[in-house]
Amino acid sequence: MLNVRNLTVAYDDTPVFKALAVTFAPGKITGIIGPNGAGKSTLIKGMLGLIKTQAGTATFDQQPLSQLKTKVAYVEQRKDLDLTFPINVAEVVLTGTYGRLGLFKSPGRTERQASAAALAQVKLTDLAQRQIGNLSGGQLQRVFVARAIVQDAEIIILDEPFVGIDLQSETAIMQILKQWRDAGKTIIVVHHDLNKVSRYFDDLVILNHGIVAAGPVESVYTPANIAKTFSADLSQVLFAAGGGQ
Amino acid sequence: MNSIMSFISALGKYDFLQSALLTATMVGVMSGLIGSFIILRGMSLMGDAISHAVLPGVALAYMFGFNILIGASVFGILAALLIGYVASHSQLKTDTSIGIIFSAFYALGFILISLAESSTNLHHILFGNILAVSDQDIMTTAVVLGLVILFVVFFYKELLISSFDATFAQTYGLKVQLLHYALMLVLTLVTVSALQTVGIILVVAMLITPAATAFLWTQKLSQLLVVAALMGVLSSVIGLYFSYTFNWASGPAIVLVAAMLFGISFVVAPRQAGGQLWQALARRRRVRV
Numbered sequence: 001m002l003n004v005r006n007l008t009v010a011y012d013d014t015p016v017f018k019a020l021a022v023t024f025a026p027g028k029i030t031g032i033i034g035p036n037g038a039g040k041s042t043l044i045k046g047m048l049g050l051i052k053t054q055a056g057t058a059t060f061d062q063q064p065l066s067q068l069k070t071k072v073a074y075v076e077q078r079k080d081l082d083l084t085f086p087i088n089v090a091e092v093v094l095t096g097t098y099g100r101l102g103l104f105k106s107p108g109r110t111e112r113q114a115s116a117a118a119l120a121q122v123k124l125t126d127l128a129q130r131q132i133g134n135l136s137g138g139q140l141q142r143v144f145v146a147r148a149i150v151q152d153a154e155i156i157i158l159d160e161p162f163v164g165i166d167l168q169s170e171t172a173i174m175q176i177l178k179q180w181r182d183a184g185k186t187i188i189v190v191h192h193d194l195n196k197v198s199r200y201f202d203d204l205v206i207l208n209h210g211i212v213a214a215g216p217v218e219s220v221y222t223p224a225n226i227a228k229t230f231s232a233d234l235s236q237v238l239f240a241a242g243g244g245q
Numbered sequence: 246m247n248s249i250m251s252f253i254s255a256l257g258k259y260d261f262l263q264s265a266l267l268t269a270t271m272v273g274v275m276s277g278l279i280g281s282f283i284i285l286r287g288m289s290l291m292g293d294a295i296s297h298a299v300l301p302g303v304a305l306a307y308m309f310g311f312n313i314l315i316g317a318s319v320f321g322i323l324a325a326l327l328i329g330y331v332a333s334h335s336q337l338k339t340d341t342s343i344g345i346i347f348s349a350f351y352a353l354g355f356i357l358i359s360l361a362e363s364s365t366n367l368h369h370i371l372f373g374n375i376l377a378v379s380d381q382d383i384m385t386t387a388v389v390l391g392l393v394i395l396f397v398v399f400f401y402k403e404l405l406i407s408s409f410d411a412t413f414a415q416t417y418g419l420k421v422q423l424l425h426y427a428l429m430l431v432l433t434l435v436t437v438s439a440l441q442t443v444g445i446i447l448v449v450a451m452l453i454t455p456a457a458t459a460f461l462w463t464q465k466l467s468q469l470l471v472v473a474a475l476m477g478v479l480s481s482v483i484g485l486y487f488s489y490t491f492n493w494a495s496g497p498a499i500v501l502v503a504a505m506l507f508g509i510s511f512v513v514a515p516r517q518a519g520g521q522l523w524q525a526l527a528r529r530r531r532v533r534v
Contacts, residue, residue: 048416069418076412085285085409086460086469095406099417104399131464151417 001025002065002155002186007056009039009046016042017210020056024203026154029177029187031201031217033194035230038208040190041077044157048074060155060186070099073153075144077160083133089143090128093118096150111150118149122172138169145173156180159190174200194230194238197221248490255489262489264383265375269485269499271386272435272442272451273477275393279435280456281466281473282428285408289453290340291328294347295429296436296448298324300354303370303440308361314385314437321433324350325426373444373496375485386438396431397470400424405466442481443496454503455480461514476506 002024009016016039024030032040045051047058049066058065065072073096096118097111107115119125122142132140141161148156156177162170180187181202191197197204197217204220206212208229213220227235256262283292302316324346331342358367369377378386397404406414407421414421432452439448455476456469463469484499491498511517 050412050415069416072416074413074416082285082409086464086466087405087409088465091465092409095402095410095413098402098406098414098419101402103403106402 001061002188003057003059004043004047005057005059007043007046007058008054009042009051010054015054015209017207020210022205022211022214024155024186024188026186027181027184028202029181029189029200030203030205031189031191031197032205032207033191033197033229034207034212038229039210040207041159043207044074044159044188044190048072048157065155068154070151071154073148073151073156075141075148075156075158075161077163078140078144081140085132088129088131089124089135090115090119092132092143093146093150096147099151114150114152115146118146121149121176122146136166136169138165141165142169142172145176149176153185155186155188157188157190160192161189162191162193194226194234249486252486252489261376261378264378264380265485265489265495266482268378268383268386268438269375269442269481270478271390272439273455273479273481274474275390275435275477276439276448276451277455277459277473277475277477278393278397278470279428279432280452280454280477281459281469282404282408283432283452284456284460285466285469289449290343291325291429292432292452293449294328294343295321295324295432296439296452297354297445298347298350299433299436300351300370300445301357302354303437303445304354304357304361307366308357312385314389314434317437318430318433320350321436322426322430325429369444370440371444371446372494373440373442373447373499375442375488375495375499378441382441386441389434389438393431393435396427400427404428443499444494447496447500450500450503451477451480454500454507458503458507458510458514461510461516476503480506 004020004022004024007020008018020043022043032043034040042051046053046056047065049058060068060071093115094107094111097107097114101107101111116125116128119128122145124139124142124146127135127139132143135143145158145161148158158177161173165173177187177189189201191200198221201217203215204217205214206220206225206229212229213225223235223239226238256266280292283289299317299321302318302320303313304316305311306313306316328339328342328346331337331346332339335342358370368374403414403419403424407419407424411421435452436445436448439451443451456473458476459469459472463472480503481499484502485495487493487498487502488495515521
């Protein structure tokens, strides 16, 4: 169980959220939705200790998350990535082994085999030697999902993984997420497309400068909650054609 | 051709020329290696800044006769720390912070050198004097080259991931900041070595230009490092030849050769539009034959 307690994050004295508490269950795909600027990415980064937090803890099975770094795989938004970097697909996936290798050890045959297997899982074996600037958005996202596979983590966090990618890639990634879920891992997905919420997620967290609602998707993804967090109009459009599908 | 022959026969005759060639080669390799990471991290301005900021350390080392590497390292790291401190403790952007700190250090260096009253030294520090390297200089350069190669080999994967995807490196627990300062320290050592060949003003060219040329030709980091080192050596050796033959200052000669290699690559290298045109033409010619 991933447990966030009393988390407060502020940028320049303006709190994004205060004393936030939420739990993420293993064996579940949990979606996080909320309007732009609601603090979705901030929550993730705060949990992972990538930004300064004013208060709060994040623990996994009673241990601080900050001491379990190799148990977490984080697939962040790729907008800042340097696509001209001299690195190919296979090498990017191989960097997923760096955390457990530690200093002064180079990836060997075991690591290379794990990377090749992960690439096969996301169906990119043919592109293994391609420089990453020559990939489509969907292919690139699958490369980073393959790296998360190689990391063999207990907690996998993806920030807006389906933005700007093709349907084939989206399906391939969703398949991997379901395999992870069935293996009992904790999966967290920051998401923006409200249409697919009840199809993709088991649990849902609605965030808007604090938790609006959290729990099983059936009980959280309701017209009332969407109207309260986003807008009444949006709620009407989404739920007009039968139960939010 | 004649002048190349006489350069080669002079190499056989004169110790000072052999020393110069050896030093130029070593500096070419180390600046290509470290320069590769400087350009990949988008730190060209930082490289320029640190290479200038070591000047007070160099001056104090001359004045008080201690090892130049120590003086330069202290001021190089101090500058890197101050740049980071000012940028993170104000709302100023990093390039502004770099501009303030390095110019101040450089100015201090000038005053210290003028206090030491050695105008020949100043000229050599500024523009390089590769034809006058001592045996001790060669030893120092060899030690630095060894350190640079060890640094790149032992921290290859850390340098790769922190340059490519720093957030990812942080999530798995890599001390990205520490690695940054280690790179800055190695950079100051390379600067001191490159002082002899190209001088302090042009050190940044040795860091950036050969690596940039290599970047246009390669798709993998390991290849980039090798080609950058090669470009560094080519620039240094050909530059040394011009310097000896036409009595040009060694620094500008080497840097102009490096820039020429870049200019050629800019037109024909595979990562450039011109290079792609060439490849397309070559393919068409092959098809026709």
